[in-house]
Amino acid sequence: DAGVIQSPRHEVTEMGQEVTLRCKPISGHDYLFWYRQTMMRGLELLIYFNNNVPIDDSGMPEDRFSAKMPNASFSTLKIQPSEPRDSAVYFCASSARQGGAGELFFGEGSRLTVL
Amino acid sequence: GQQLNQSPQSMFIQEGEDVSMNCTSSSIFNTWLWYKQEPGEGPVLLIALYKAGELTSNGRLTAQFGITRKDSFLNISASIPSDVGIYFCAGRRNTGGFKTIFGAGTRLFVKA
Numbered sequence: 001d002a003g004v005i006q007s008p009r010h011e012v013t014e015m016g017q018e019v020t021l022r023c024k025p026i027s028g029h030d031y032l033f034w035y036r037q038t039m040m041r042g043l044e045l046l047i048y049f050n051n052n053v054p055i056d057d058s059g060m061p062e063d064r065f066s067a068k069m070p071n072a073s074f075s076t077l078k079i080q081p082s083e084p085r086d087s088a089v090y091f092c093a094s095s096a097r098q099g100g101a102g103e104l105f106f107g108e109g110s111r112l113t114v115l
Numbered sequence: 116g117q118q119l120n121q122s123p124q125s126m127f128i129q130e131g132e133d134v135s136m137n138c139t140s141s142s143i144f145n146t147w148l149w150y151k152q153e154p155g156e157g158p159v160l161l162i163a164l165y166k167a168g169e170l171t172s173n174g175r176l177t178a179q180f181g182i183t184r185k186d187s188f189l190n191i192s193a194s195i196p197s198d199v200g201i202y203f204c205a206g207r208r209n210t211g212g213f214k215t216i217f218g219a220g221t222r223l224f225v226k227a
Contacts, residue, residue, distance in 0.1 A: 031213050043217040091157050106157025
């Protein structure tokens with residue numbers, strides 16, 4: 001079974017540009033999480049969804065960040081406009097409440113560099 | 116907000132040595148999880164703990180869920196070079212959804 005799939009793996013952009021990160025969760029998982037990882041702050045939870053509905057977005061830094069989950073197999077994290085301080089690795093993770101006690105399965109991450 | 120204090124931040128050890136790291140919190144968690152992250156990859160689950168006092172092993176790894184539910188530790192016995200990576204603790208409360216909070220990580224370096 002395929003794991004969590006994220007794209008792009010690497011993105012370099014200029015300040016002010018719009019960035020869209022994509023995630024395909026593991027089929028059958030009903031929770032999807034977006035995390036941001038930096039050296040200074042570690043792994044920060046940005047937002048998570050249950051059955052495509054956002055449950056907690058208190059970790060979203062500011063209005064420049066938005067996340068959507070239009071269906072069970074796809075989610076996006078958008079930054080508009082991007083700033084250099086947004087440079088980080090963004091991870092998507094999915095989980096199933098039924099069985100496995102809800103362990104998070106992470107994608108390989110999207111490394112964003114904003115110049 | 117909820118915070119997990121993980122220590123040590125980094126460890127430099129010799130192959131064959133045992134390793135111990137821990138995580139503490141001011142809040143109670145219902146689940147403690149330990150993950151390992153290797154360069155260029157996402158974290159991968161090592162051990163999950165669901166009951167206070169639970170002691171669980173996975174090969175050379177042993178983890179315990181503290182009695183107070185506010186702490187957990189991970190031990191690695193007889194370390195080998197491939198143990199190198201970042202180890203994260205994570206805590207989750209069953210109320211309020213599935214929100215999982217991560218510690219800052221322990222960077223492990225193993226010298227052959």
